[in-house]
Amino acid sequence: MYPVYMMESSAKSSSSNQKNFISLPACKKSTLEQQYNHQEIPKQTLFEKPLTPSDVGRLNRLVIPKQHAKKYFSLNGCREKGLLLCFEDELGKYWRFRFSYWNSSQSYVLTKGWSHFVKEKRLDAGDIVIFERHRVEGSRLFIGWRRRNIYGGAVQESYVAQPAAVASGGSDEWRHSGYPYPVHSQGSSLPYQPDCFHDQFYRAKVHQMGTPRR
Amino acid sequence: MYPVYMMESSAKSSSSNQKNFISLPACKKSTLEQQYNHQEIPKQTLFEKPLTPSDVGRLNRLVIPKQHAKKYFSLNGCREKGLLLCFEDELGKYWRFRFSYWNSSQSYVLTKGWSHFVKEKRLDAGDIVIFERHRVEGSRLFIGWRRRNIYGGAVQESYVAQPAAVASGGSDEWRHSGYPYPVHSQGSSLPYQPDCFHDQFYRAKVHQMGTPRR
DNA sequence: ACCACGACCTGGTGG
């Protein structure tokens, strides 16, 4: 595993600093939160990205917004070959992704391994992946995800929801990298997939994945 | 066969310095032939190709008929990566295209850069591109084009034969290319685009494509 | 033959 160098001063304050991994609102189904002690790991969010259709499609790659890539996943010296990043998911499972830079498009991407993650988590356009880091052991990376908001802020499913008290301090994270993707009718045949970061995102701002961009 | 590959640094040449910007007598038939000394370059035609819809479409590539590709654009040894071909257009502007062989379709293609040429020249299906070479400096390549024959051979002939009616036609073609084209049409609203090779191709064979203009 | 992956390319767009 390749270490990701912690940038001393990069841990800018944000709402994620106050992450609550201790106790959850009593009214919520607590079983899922408690079944993995992984939830108790002190993490800080590095960035999130709402997935584009391409991110979950046949291109088998995830574009990492340049600003975040540069800030958190330095390729220092390895631009040519890329490097392997190792992440832990919400189950404690390890995921290794090839992280590299594409000269042609001037963009940073996760390639090898990414498609497996998409498949296993059943990620879809509009769903959000969350990149985190251990607060103490800075080289420990985590990858999380949550479903897109299906009905918009108002009708959010109660389980994931109750974000009602959304702190609207909204990072421009959303606006920067957030694109409204078509909410292709989430068939009822799909088993419900819980938010793997509900501990953190009970407070999460609700993002409206509204109308198609194209 | 002449070597035709030019790498990045070799593209600098002289002819563009000598562009003739003297004011032109308006509406003279001969003006177009005289306004670029580029027209006086001794060239020989290698081949022409009427453009297919795909050649000007989103595929961003031009298929080079195999016999011509083999004959004039040898990839000797560079089949893997292709090579960069550098052409001069009728304005002395340089165009670089990636030339390569696609195993999947067993065909030779111009890829990178081609779409820009199509756009700037506003080429459409049925228009013809002309590949030429300097008669003396055999490695100097030229690329030209002419509009497709809209109404059939007879009309085409006389139409081209009257470039006096040339108008800027609202096209930003000339401005974009940096050429201060001063001639405006008096009444015709038809955006006529001159044949860039009329000096040579007055006698060129007319190819009728069935595809309607966009 | 297919598919994941590596590398490359381009147009649209927003700042």
Added chain:
DNA sequence: TCCACCAGGTCGTGG
């Protein structure tokens, strides 16, 4: 207006 970014493509290779 220009340009960086990135979504959405291409082809080729190797398994």
